[in-house]
Amino acid sequence: MADVTLAALVLVFVAGLITALATGLGAFPFFVLDEVSDRLNVVLWGLASGIMLAASLFGLVREGLAEADRGPQLFSLGTYSGEVAVVVGLLAGVLLVVVAHEVVEGAEVNPRQYEEADFRKLVLILGILTVHSFPEGVAIGVSFADLNIEGMTLLGFTVPLLAVFMTVAISIHNIPEGVAISIPLRTMGVSNWKMVWWAVFSSLPQPIGAVLAFYFVRLARAFLPVGFGFAAGAMIYLVLTEFVPEALEEGAGLPGNGYRELVAGIVVGVAVMVPLAFI
Structure with a gap:
């Protein structure tokens, strides 16, 4: 069983919080522009x-497959045990998002109602936000699995390069989400700083998901390939069914x-992030 210190949990939480705060950057164009x-x-x-x-x-x-090759096997299927673990995780990630969408399907949330929402509406709002943000938090959490084991020295910790990569990637990704959240708020006359707040609020499940995922994979190392696959499956499914x-x-x-424009954006996004993944 791996040692999980409070300092490590705080570091992972801060990484998730950074990605959540990045969502707020999506509201800043509206400080100088009427619309995007x-x-x-x-x-x-x-x-x-x-x-x-x-x-x-x-x-x-890629990291899930590598971890399966060097770590304990969750599935006893010979040569293909690692691949099966990652695929199981991918399918589980997709299933989570599908089920979560079914739960909140048809729910219409008016951002202007946030401040007056009763308990039921608040639960609904948090459920919708969790569907979109929690898997990204899980991705951050599992990427920190090798904290203080291998990586680069940062703030007294040995931080895995994958963790830095995922934190940067999700932070950049959250900025367009912040823009998308701010557009309807702008049309409703919500003030600039309140748009920033609601954009950040929409990603608050990320630091929570990061801490939970990190804690779990540190205690149950054999599940790490499944965890990597889970986070990847959820995010790929969200890209294909929502972003595109x-x-x-x-x-x-x-x-x-x-x-x-869509293809150009995808190509640039891939071109920017792929080199970072192989550092």
């Missing part, structure tokens, strides 16, 4: 999609229905 163009929105969604796909495939899945459709909806009125 559809073209830029599509590019930003494409950029977020490319970043998350690269982080999932070249960060989480959202981008195409935003780009419906553009020449080519926004496909060029």
